[in-house]
Amino acid sequence: xxxxxxxxxxxxxxxxxxxxxxxxxxxxxxxxxxxxxxxxxxxxxxxxxxxxxxxxxxxxxxxxxxxxxxxxxxxxxxxxxxxxxxxxxxxxxxxxxxxxxxxxxxxxxxxxxxxxxxxxxxxxxxxxxxxxxxxxxxxxxxxxxxxxxxxxxxxxxxxxxxxxxxxxxxxxxxxxxxxxxxxxxxxxxxxxxxxxxxxxxxxxxxxxxxxxxxxxxxxxxxxxxxxxxxxxxxxxxxxxxxxxxxxxxxxxxxxxxxxxxxxxxxxxxxxxxxxxxxxxxxxxxxxxxxxxxxxxxxxxxxxxxxxxxxxxxxxxxxxxxxxxxxxxxxxxxxxxxxxxxxxxxxxxxxxxxxxxxxxxxxxxxxxxxxxxxxxxxxxxxxxxxxxxxxxxxxxxxxxxxxxxxxxxxxxxxxxx
Numbered sequence: 503x504x505x506x507x508x509x510x511x512x513x514x515x516x517x518x519x520x521x522x523x524x525x526x527x528x529x530x531x532x533x534x535x536x537x538x539x540x541x542x543x544x545x546x547x548x549x550x551x552x553x554x555x556x557x558x559x560x561x562x563x564x565x566x567x568x569x570x571x572x573x574x575x576x577x578x579x580x581x582x583x584x585x586x587x588x589x590x591x592x593x594x595x596x597x598x599x600x601x602x603x604x605x606x607x608x609x610x611x612x613x614x615x616x617x618x619x620x621x622x623x624x625x626x627x628x629x630x631x632x633x634x635x636x637x638x639x640x641x642x643x644x645x646x647x648x649x650x651x652x653x654x655x656x657x658x659x660x661x662x663x664x665x666x667x668x669x670x671x672x673x674x675x676x677x678x679x680x681x682x683x684x685x686x687x688x689x690x691x692x693x694x695x696x697x698x699x700x701x702x703x704x705x706x707x708x709x710x711x712x713x714x715x716x717x718x719x720x721x722x723x724x725x726x727x728x729x730x731x732x733x734x735x736x737x738x739x740x741x742x743x744x745x746x747x748x749x750x751x752x753x754x755x756x757x758x759x760x761x762x763x764x765x766x767x768x769x770x771x772x773x774x775x776x777x778x779x780x781x782x783x784x785x786x787x788x789x790x791x792x793x794x795x796x797x798x799x800x801x802x803x804x805x806x807x808x809x810x811x812x813x814x815x816x817x818x819x820x821x822x823x824x825x826x827x828x829x830x831x832x833x834x835x836x837x838x839x840x841x842x843x844x845x846x847x848x849x850x851x852x853x854x855x856x857x858x859x860x861x862x863x864x865x866x867x868x869x870x871x872x873x874x875x876x877x878x879x880x881x882x883x884x885x886x887x888x889x890x891x892x893x894x895x896x897x898x899x900x901x902x903x904x905x906x907x908x909x910x911x912x913x914x915x916x917x918x
Contacts, residue, residue: 529803530811532678534819536797537579537812539684542829543844544580545786546837547649548588550597553819553826554715555580558785560816562776567810569772570764575798575806576752577813578776581789582848583741584734586645586895588786591730597784598725603734604781610738611774619767623746626766630743632859633868634875634902636852638740641879641895643849650845653838657700664691664839672843681796684840691836706827713823715784734787736899741789745773748790755795756804867909875902 541559542552562578584607591600617625654661668687671679679686695701749769753760760769769790777787794812798804819825856872863869879898 526805526808527811529801530808531815532801533577533794533797533809533812534815535685536678536681536793537577537791537816539682539688540582540791540793541579541816543684543688543837543840544582544585546829546832547841548585548786549592550588550786551715551784551826552829553821553823554783554785556816557715557820558776558780558783559788560813560820561783562780562785562788563813563816564810565776565779566769566772567806567813569775570768572806572810573758573764574749574752574760574769575756575804575809576748576790577794577809578773578788579791579794580785581741581744581787582844583639583642583744583789584737584787586642587734587737590893591733595725595727595730599727599730601781601784602725602727603730604777604787606731607734607738607741607787608774608777608781610735611742611770611777614742615767615770615774618770619765623761623766626743626746629903629906630739631906632856633861633871634899634906635740635743636856636859636861637872637875637879637902638852638895638899639744639855640849640852641876641898642740643845643847643852644880645894646841646845646848650838650841653834654842655835656838657833657835660691660695660698660700660833660835661839661842663694664688664836665842667691668840668843677800678797681793681800684844687840687843688832688836691839692832695833695836700833701831703831705831706824709827710823712821713826715820715826733896736896736903738787739899739903740895741773741787742770744792745770745790748792748795751792752790752795752798752804755799867911870909871902871905874905875899 537559538556541555544550545552545555559577559579563576566576566578567574584604587603588600591603595602614626654665664687667690668683671683671686675681675683675686692701746766749760749766760766773789780786780788794809861868861872863872875898878901879895882894883897884893885897
């Protein structure tokens with residue numbers, strides 16, 4: 503859309519935003535469409551309530567803006583970094599045990615926020631280099647591909663139509679449409695499923711028009727158990743690095759240095775508090791959404807107030823009872839088709855991250871770290887300490903961190 507406001511002078515960044523309240527409202531709602539697919543898809547894939555996820559995303563975003571002094575134009579949505587271990591946590595300790603894991607992840611953000619405030623951003627780059635972050639992101643996608651295939655093969659026709667439409671939108675979509683591959687793919691698969699009479703509308707008909715998300719009415723509060731509390735802590739490290747990258751990108755788009763004002767320690771704090779609140783209302787962990795950052799770049803609307811409208815809209819939509827029932831009626835095969843693209847893309851992002859940061863695999867140290875991480879993660883290594891069990895991505899992330907700290911570095915690579 504056209505922007506009628508003046509362009510910012512600082513850094514040659516984007517225009518700040520639409521002038522009228524009506525324009526801000528329209529753009530804010532538009533941004534929710536961009537974030538909607540991922541925000542509700544993640545809980546659907548792990549058996550959580552999508553409306554609770556929308557509610558948690560909206561509340562978390564508003565808290566983030568309060569902590570960052572309302573200066574950073576971001577939206578927080580459901581984080582896919584945690585998608586692999588959540589079913590295992592839920593199976594072993596129940597949903598309240600999973601919430602305990604989310605609580606641990608949120609506290610990691612708070613600790614890292616304090617460390618960054620103390621030591622500066624160089625500390626992050628040293629402790630979590632691209633050679634550790636890249637394989638962690640790859641494993642998030644690779645570990646989930648068997649589930650994608652299992653869901654898709656329930657009805658390959660629906661899965662392939664959903665996948666094909668999503669790919670077409672990603673490849674040839676223009677403007678904001680290109681940021682909606684998940685929404686478009688699910689919509690196409692769902693319409694076909696309806697035409698083939700493979701959707702049960704009984705749940706939609708029985709659902710009330712207005713209702714609080716079920717997790718708010720019957721909350722699964724975190725339980726006092728240290729095992730799930732520790733399990734998600736290594737996964738939080740990948741989310742932290744994703745967060746830092748998004749803050750750099752949105753700063754470039756807006757022409758402002760958000761790393762120093764309000765400060766990356768403050769944005770990490772905001773994200774961590776949002777995860778903590780989500781764990782108490784029954785939602786999944788949240789993170790800064792790259793899709794919405796892309797929408798900000800396309801529209802050149804960087805007014806943080808617009809993103810707060812997006813957050814308020816997410817909360818309002820979460821109270822629409824029939825929307826929850828509609829989302830839960832989507833056939834698994836439709837979601838499976840989307841997952842085939844999504845999880846492969848996540849793995850590719852890990853590769854892209856290492857390419858962008860020019861990770862040198864002629865350096866034996868980098869080859870060892872990445873290779874061992876991938877072997878440990880894909881091989882399904884399980885580490886048991888008493889009643890605590892860590893496996894997959896969590897073990898791989900910890901191994902990567904330890905190898906990064908213990909293996910000798912070339913000169914000039916030490917922190918500070």
